[in-house]
Amino acid sequence: MYPGVGDLSHQARVLELVAVYIEVVEWFVNVGLLPEFPCEDLALVDDGYEAAGEFGAHRVPYPASALAKVYQRRRSELEKLSRSATDKTDILFIDGLVKRECNGDCLSSLWERDGGTGLYPPPSIQSLLRTYLLDGIPMHVKHSIVIYVFLDLAGLLESRRYTAAINQFIKFPSAFRLTPSFIKITQALWLLDHQDFTEAIDMLLDPLISMDDLKPWQHQCIIRAFLYQGQHQMALKYIRVQQPPLKDIEDIRLNLTVLLVNGLIHEAFQYQRQHCNEQ
Template sequence: MVIWLCQSGLLPEGLDGTMHLSAPSYNYPLLQTCYNGQRQKLENLSGGKWDSDCLMIDGIVSHLGDEVAKLWEREEGGTGKYPPPSLHALLDLYLLESIEETYKHAITIYLLLDIFHCWPNKIENVVKSFATTFALPQGLVKLIQGFWLLDRYDYEVSMLLFSWRYITMQGCPL
């Protein structure tokens, strides 16, 4: 995983502490603000009637248990919720033996979508490279992309991805 992140240009995370605007980088404060805002919107919509942590990624992370939350709280600025406070914290997830690798990869795909969403010409290549390197089924990739789009209120495209996943799982040609 470390080698793949290095080859994709995400590691090392700014050797001199400066951000290079020409290359994607992991901006935890920006992502944290974005997800806190989305959670706040859901809280306002729910009027306190349901758990406001009902983003798709929150469901995936909570399914993994307290171990992940504790891992991500450990690092400075970490809240125990998605996003992880650093790429190092994401890599620490891979050291947890109690979590299936599929879930680790799902969270990584989701994070890659977040990191590369500002570089639409790169996002497909990066996700495809990740899926190919780790031999992930295309259905898993489409599912996570659909979840990511749902969390951004892009219902139409997410439903298309879910339909594609359903059709391919049923063995029907497109």
């Protein structure tokens, strides 16, 4: 490599990160998420909206504390259901995404420095936006986290006065050129995290989803989420239709468990014999 080429490549990468960051910031301003309007108490959201000052009805609150309580409760519920699991963070998709796809503890450290716990949700809109300045995280992962936040906001901000903003949230994936497959995956796993099992399985089996876009840990997350929450038939349907690849011993054990809890003893026996050497 010629002298200086490495520096130029680094500068080009930094410029690309900053360019996307500015583009997303501008988009957030246009939909009313910036300037930031934090709201600690979800019950005060409507009052805060009216008191938005010169920005009027254009401002959309970010109830960070309310979101944090929702996810703290979900983690506690899943921990009780999965005491035998070796890695509980992979049961909640968003925790697995932050842990496994965000350059180690790069993103969690950022959220901690910004006053959060290091777990989802980000402590502020500004902290969410700073995700775009981090190197080593695929762009589609950054966009997926934003989509996840928007899905949460759409669920929490139920007042009709936020309808226009929520309709704009829907346009984010296409505005930033996220593929239909990644959009469907993010939506499906958000539904799974929120126990909307029927909608989740329907979307996970959508032909628009490319199996190449799902990582092995995500397949495991999906199967565990169904298993630990009593949705045994949905776990079976998922492995039958999507046939996730067997990358390691954990995949084999999970599939075997799915067969057993569905009462398919003979099939489980045959499956174990087929893969006994791999175990």
